Amino acid sequence: MFALVDCNNFYASCERVFNPNLNGKPVAILSNNDGCIIARSDEAKNLGLPMGAPIFKWENFCKTNNIYVLSSNYPLYGDMSSRVMSILKQFTPDVEVYSIDESFLQFKGFENYNLNDYGQQIRQRVLKWTGIPTCVGIATTKGLSKVANKIARKFPKQTKGTYVIDTEDKRIKALKWLKIEDVWGIGRQLSKRLKAKGCKTALDFANLPEDWIKSNFSVIEARLHRDLNGIPTLTLEEYDQAKKVIATTRSFDYTYSDLSYIKERVATFAVTCAEKLRKQHSSCHTIIVFLKSNKHKKEQAQHSQSRAVHLPYATNSSLIISNTAVNAVTKIFKKGIEYKKAGVMITGFVPTNNYQLNIFEKENPKHLPLMQTIDQINLKYHTNKIKLASQDLERTWKMRQERLSPRYTTNINDIIKVK
Known part of the structure; x- marks a missing residue:
């Protein structure tokens, strides 16, 4: 079985851990140089703030709707991410860090475990130790665990943040619910091609003949197709695998x-x-x-x-x-x-x-x-103390960050003081 653990509104959640006044408030995080919106809390999404919106065009909208707009604080986000990932490795040695806020876990030898309860334990420990809320999707393949995670995220009250696809009925029901454009690995152009073929849901894609998929798409789509049909094809990738570029x-x-x-x-x-x-x-x-x-x-x-x-x-x-x-x-x-x-x-x-x-x-x-x-x-010394003479000795990156929060966990001068 595979699990996908995804941190909810990760950038905004990191800010909320150290500034509880932001809890329940709409929060937006800006890109480098305070250019565009790259992350939004659920409250900001519900107000209609789009992803990628240039802040100079949406400044009045944010002020009118009392949206808290912050510069991206990557040292804080990176440190909080490493804390979450280290906790996940306590539940299984097989972990693939997929992104800064997502990880795939593989459960080998967990046949006698109640995986729904185990997923709840993961969520509770991460929340208690870091303050970051998560959702957990568990299924027989990586592709289906991604679907299960979407269900856990979409229906938090019914699932309590954890959903397990462990039967054929659950698989079919989940794929029938998921739109084709929301399937992991299906981009905008590919979804257009599939819709032209009559595929409106993930189930439609999974029901396509395997031979037709192989002859019309790449090996990546073929592997995803098998994964969605419950045939484990996508394996965990080594996080420390050497990059080619x-x-x-x-x-x-x-x-x-x-x-x-x-x-x-x-x-x-x-x-x-x-x-x-x-x-x-x-x-x-x-x-x-x-x-x-x-x-x-x-x-x-x-x-x-x-x-x-x-x-x-x-x-x-x-x-x-x-x-x-x-x-x-x-x-x-x-x-x-x-x-x-x-x-x-x-x-x-x-x-x-x-x-x-x-x-x-x-x-x-x-x-x-x-x-x-x-x-x-x-x-x-955890910093670039020694540089080349051709570099700026004062700063590594020169970015416009006019709304930057403190680096609570990576800078001794920014640590919260308890009075």
Whole structure:
């Protein structure tokens, strides 16, 4: 059996744990640079505040409806997420962290357990230890556990936040209730194709012939099809599985035409990519840098370009990756353009301890121990104490966060004081 544990209104719930005055009130969380709405409490949804709404257009709406609008506090959300996930691992060793607020659990050898009661225990412990409300969906496959979770979320009074699909009748009833566009893994375009075929519900999709699914869709849809029919096909994925591409991209707080500022941002992005690369014990061969103007300002000159650089040898050195990225963005940059976003991506990974050497060019052997020392120091102090000279020594990200709540759990100066 599989379970999907999903934190309800996670970003808003994190804020409510430390500010109980927000309980029962409409809450909205903004994206980077306080741009768009990326998370809403149920109260805000019921008022009609749409996801992705630009705050400058909906500011009056939020004020009129007394919606509390907050900047995204990622250090707080990330820390609260790790606390929730650590609690889930107490219930089973088989856990896949699917996103910041969702995890799949697999129950092996739980045949004699009452899984509905077990799901309630999970909810109660997470709520008691972290203050985060959750819903639990349990079924014979990952796909069906996602459906069960939606039912638990939709009907909290009837299910008490936990729902188990453990019979054929429950499976059919659940799939008949779920609309095709709400099925996990069915996107907007795919749902249009399926509706044209006559599929209006998840049950319609599950009843399609397997051979037709295989010939008309990808292997991903074929696996989902089998999962919804109660045939376990989608397995737990390793959370620590090495990535094939690492990217760090950010929108600037404002638009900039200053090359020195953009070079500093790109250098910081590149260093972050290199740190992630070393954590998974990999080195890269390719570095991709892009730079974009603000496409929403049609009256301004537009420019968007990327550049890929292939290195003669594999590296995970912040010095080399940063220097290469800065050189690339310098060639992309055009004078007179107001730039809004930049990013660095690295790929072409090989294991750091096993890759092909180049007879003519190689990395400076001093880089490896230097990077190890920097990582150890930064890990010890839980912050980027040591940076490259090309980086801003004061801040890692420069974002507009005018409505930011305190970092209650990650900054000693923001810890709540009890008087």
